[in-house]
Amino acid sequence: MSRHATTGEVLALIRSGEAVTRADIGRVTGLSRPAVSLRVGELLERGLVVERTDAPSTGGRPPVRLEFNAAGGVVLVAALGASRTRVAVCDLAGNELAGRRFHIDVEQGPDVVLPLLMDTWEELLGDRPRSAVRGVGMGVPATVEFAEGRTESARVMASWTGVVIPPLIRQRFDVPVLVDNDVNVLAVGEHRGAYREETGDLLFVKISTRIGAGIVAAGSILRGALGAAGEIGHIPVRDGGGVLCRCGNIDCVDSVASGTALLRELRAAGKDVKTIDDVTALVRAGDAETMAMVREAGRRIGEVLAGAVNILNPSVVVLGGDVAEAFGPLVSSIREVVYRRSTALATRRLRIEPSRLGAAAGISGCAVMVLDHVLSARAVDDSL
Incomplete structure (x- = not known):
C-alpha cells in the first residue's frame, strides 16, 4: 500500500482484521509512526475505532489492539x-x-x-x-x-x-x-449473509406479488446502465394466453405466473381465494386444479430462468418470496425446466435453492x- 494511505484506508485495514495494532498499520502501509498515530486518532475521535488492551502479552506491556466500533453509530x-x-x-x-x-x-x-x-x-x-x-x-x-x-x-x-x-x-x-x-x-443481503464464502455469482429470484431478480456477479450487485438489470418479470413466455401486463406488453411472466396471476386464475376458476395463504391451504388439501396451476406457473418461471442461467451462468439460483416459500410443486417445476432447457455447462454445478435468510435478507x-x-x-x- 502507498506510504500515503488515508484514514479511510486505515479503517478498512482495521475492519478487515489485516491490521489490528499501530505497528501492523505501519508495516502494511509504510506510514511513519506519527502518521499512523494521526490517522488512528481521527478514527478514535469519530468513534469508528476503539482501543483494547486485553490482547495476550508475550512479555512486557500488552499491545494496544485496535477494533472497529460497531456501536459507533x-x-x-x-x-x-x-x-x-x-x-x-x-x-x-x-x-x-x-x-x-x-x-x-x-x-x-x-x-x-x-x-x-x-x-x-x-x-x-x-x-x-x-x-x-x-x-x-x-x-x-x-x-x-x-x-x-x-x-x-x-x-x-x-x-x-x-x-x-x-x-x-x-x-x-x-x-x-x-x-x-x-x-x-x-440479493445483496442473501449473498453477503449466506453465500459470500461459497460463491461470487448468484441470481436471486423473488416470486411474490410480482416477479423480479437481483444479480450478484463477481461479488457485486449488477444494476445495469440505468438500474433495470434483473427485470425478468417482463420477459414474455410462450402460450401465455394473451394476458396484458402492467408494463404494456403481452404475456410477461410476471403477468401469468406471479402470486397476483395465480390468485386471478384461481378466482376465474371459481376458487374462493383472497391471499396466497388461501392458495397454500388448497395445495395442502391436495386440490388437483390448484396444484396444476401452481406447477404451470413454475414451468413458465423456469422457462424464463433457463435463459437467464444461460446468459449469466450463476453458481446458485436462490428462490425467495411468499410464493416460492409456500409451494414445493412450483419450485420443483422451476428446477425441472431450468435443468432441461439450460446448457449442460451452465447447469453442471448449478444449485437451485430456497432463500436461507427469508424476509430478513x-x-x-x-x-x-x-x-x-x-x-x-x-x-x-x-x-x-
Whole structure:
C-alpha cells in the first residue's frame, strides 16, 4: 500500500482484521509512526475505532489492539414490499438493534409512506441522538435509477414513478441516503449473509406479488446502465394466453405466473381465494386444479430462468418470496425446466435453492448497501 494511505484506508485495514495494532498499520502501509498515530486518532475521535488492551502479552506491556466500533453509530433501513414493510435500526456491523414489521399499502404514495417510515425510525432510535445516524438504506418494489435514487417503472408503486427519494429523507435525516430495487437488496443481503464464502455469482429470484431478480456477479450487485438489470418479470413466455401486463406488453411472466396471476386464475376458476395463504391451504388439501396451476406457473418461471442461467451462468439460483416459500410443486417445476432447457455447462454445478435468510435478507441487504457506502475509504476521508 502507498506510504500515503488515508484514514479511510486505515479503517478498512482495521475492519478487515489485516491490521489490528499501530505497528501492523505501519508495516502494511509504510506510514511513519506519527502518521499512523494521526490517522488512528481521527478514527478514535469519530468513534469508528476503539482501543483494547486485553490482547495476550508475550512479555512486557500488552499491545494496544485496535477494533472497529460497531456501536459507533447506526444506520436506518427499510425494505418496502407490495403489502409488507420491514423497518429497522442497525449498528455499523449491520446487526439489527430494533425493528418493526407492518402492513402498509405503498400505493398511498410517498407523501404518506415516507413520513410513516421516518416516524418509525424516530421511535426505534429511542434515546439515541439523531447525530448517531450515519446513513439510510431503502429497498423499494420498483426499478431505481441508483445514482439519483429515482424510482422508475414501479411494479406495484405506480404513484411513486419518477420520485427522487433521497432529498425527501434528508429533510429530516441529513445523511447519505441510498435507494435500490427491492430484489437487488434481497440479493445483496442473501449473498453477503449466506453465500459470500461459497460463491461470487448468484441470481436471486423473488416470486411474490410480482416477479423480479437481483444479480450478484463477481461479488457485486449488477444494476445495469440505468438500474433495470434483473427485470425478468417482463420477459414474455410462450402460450401465455394473451394476458396484458402492467408494463404494456403481452404475456410477461410476471403477468401469468406471479402470486397476483395465480390468485386471478384461481378466482376465474371459481376458487374462493383472497391471499396466497388461501392458495397454500388448497395445495395442502391436495386440490388437483390448484396444484396444476401452481406447477404451470413454475414451468413458465423456469422457462424464463433457463435463459437467464444461460446468459449469466450463476453458481446458485436462490428462490425467495411468499410464493416460492409456500409451494414445493412450483419450485420443483422451476428446477425441472431450468435443468432441461439450460446448457449442460451452465447447469453442471448449478444449485437451485430456497432463500436461507427469508424476509430478513431485505433488512440485511439495505444495511450492507448503506454501510459499504458510508464506511468506504473515500466516504470516511470526505467526512473528516
